[in-house]
Amino acid sequence: MERTGRIIKSISGFYDVLDDENEELIRTRARGNFRKRKIKPLVGDKVGFDATGDLGYILEILPRENSLVRPPIANIDQAIVVTSSAEPNFSSNLLDKILVNIEHNDIEPLIYLTKADLLTAEKYNDLKQILQGYQTAGYQVFDDQDSYNDDQLEKLEATFADKVTVFTGQSGAGKSTLLNHIDKELGLATAEISQTLNRGKHTTRQVSLFDIADGLVADTPGFSSIDLMEITPEELPSLFPEFLKYSGQCQFRGCRHVNEPNCKVKEELAEGQIMHSRYDNYLYFLNEINSYKKRY
Ligand SMILES: Nc1nc2c(ncn2[C@@H]2O[C@H](COP(=O)(O)OP(=O)(O)OP(=O)(O)O)[C@@H](O)[C@H]2O)c(=O)[nH]1
Ligand SMILES: [Mg+2]
Numbered sequence: 001m002e003r004t005g006r007i008i009k010s011i012s013g014f015y016d017v018l019d020d021e022n023e024e025l026i027r028t029r030a031r032g033n034f035r036k037r038k039i040k041p042l043v044g045d046k047v048g049f050d051a052t053g054d055l056g057y058i059l060e061i062l063p064r065e066n067s068l069v070r071p072p073i074a075n076i077d078q079a080i081v082v083t084s085s086a087e088p089n090f091s092s093n094l095l096d097k098i099l100v101n102i103e104h105n106d107i108e109p110l111i112y113l114t115k116a117d118l119l120t121a122e123k124y125n126d127l128k129q130i131l132q133g134y135q136t137a138g139y140q141v142f143d144d145q146d147s148y149n150d151d152q153l154e155k156l157e158a159t160f161a162d163k164v165t166v167f168t169g170q171s172g173a174g175k176s177t178l179l180n181h182i183d184k185e186l187g188l189a190t191a192e193i194s195q196t197l198n199r200g201k202h203t204t205r206q207v208s209l210f211d212i213a214d215g216l217v218a219d220t221p222g223f224s225s226i227d228l229m230e231i232t233p234e235e236l237p238s239l240f241p242e243f244l245k246y247s248g249q250c251q252f253r254g255c256r257h258v259n260e261p262n263c264k265v266k267e268e269l270a271e272g273q274i275m276h277s278r279y280d281n282y283l284y285f286l287n288e289i290n291s292y293k294k295r296y
């Protein structure tokens with residue numbers, strides 16, 4: 001009889017499935033007809049499987065709620081965007097790009113600042129101001145100068161219950177280090193200090209889900225850049241939650257907030273209710289998306 005479970009790890013063609021019924025971990029291979037349709041199982045997938053012998057077989061992938069390409073994972077409720085303030089430096093462009101991709105997949109993003117201990121008091125205060133803007137835009141922000149402040153870690157853990165959470169962000173931002181502080185038994189590999197500035201070096205190579213604070217939490221490989229290939233120009237304005245707050249009051253339905261008259265978003269921008277850096281990144285992304293269309 002077919003059982004159901006969730007893929008929590010994938011290693012060279014094998015998938016470790018956590019059985020829904022008895023929480024048993026079963027190593028499987030993929031065998032269902034989804035393979036003919038070129039659907040590759042992802043960590044986070046809910047699957048139907050059969051396990052009579054030593055090795056189980058995935059027979060079907062149950063419908064996905066959502067899935068990300070970078071990192072490759074399915075059925076996610078929230079994403080912790082681990083955002084480095086130094087080594088690598090904070091980039092509002094990269095942060096906004098990550099947020100837009102997450103919003104596009106209907107996943108709730110939270111922003112978690114790391115490495116602020118490497119900043120001067122002045123630089124840290126500047127960055128806090130910027131992050132305050134993200135809070136006003138509607139995001140939950142964790143911005144203590146000590147990334148591993150106990151109260152803050154507790155607050156973060158409290159968001160895990162009954163959810164699937166993915167840690168995502170630039171390579172070297174400190175995702176695995178943060179997870180090691182949350183669960184002292186994980187012992188995830190992290191970069192040596194001396195390698196931190198070695199660009200293109202990825203320490204975490206696989207997506208794996210761990211059982212933490214009554215939820216499932218994924219460490220994932222970082223990236224050095226991401227694109228906006230899946231996003232249309234029509235949809236982009238709706239991926240900035242603070243624009244959505246005001247776009248109902250723009251004169252034109254479907255206003256892109258660029259050159260349209262009586263645009264409430266541009267009014268709020270002028271009033272200082274919307275961050276200039278977010279608006280500038282919006283225009284920049286719109287351009288980038290339009291340039292993909294010309295090329296293909
Ligand atoms: N000073 C300081 N160093 C940190 C902090 N967080 C992480 N690091 C260091 O940054 C380096 C990279 O951390 P990792 O946890 O390996 O980064 P990662 O995001 O998991 O990187 P990938 O697995 O490549 O995606 C390590 O040397 C950490 O010790 C922090 O808050 N402060
Ligand atoms: Mg890592």
Ligand SMILES: [Zn+2]
Binds near residue numbers: 247251256258262264
């Ligand atoms: Zn508008």
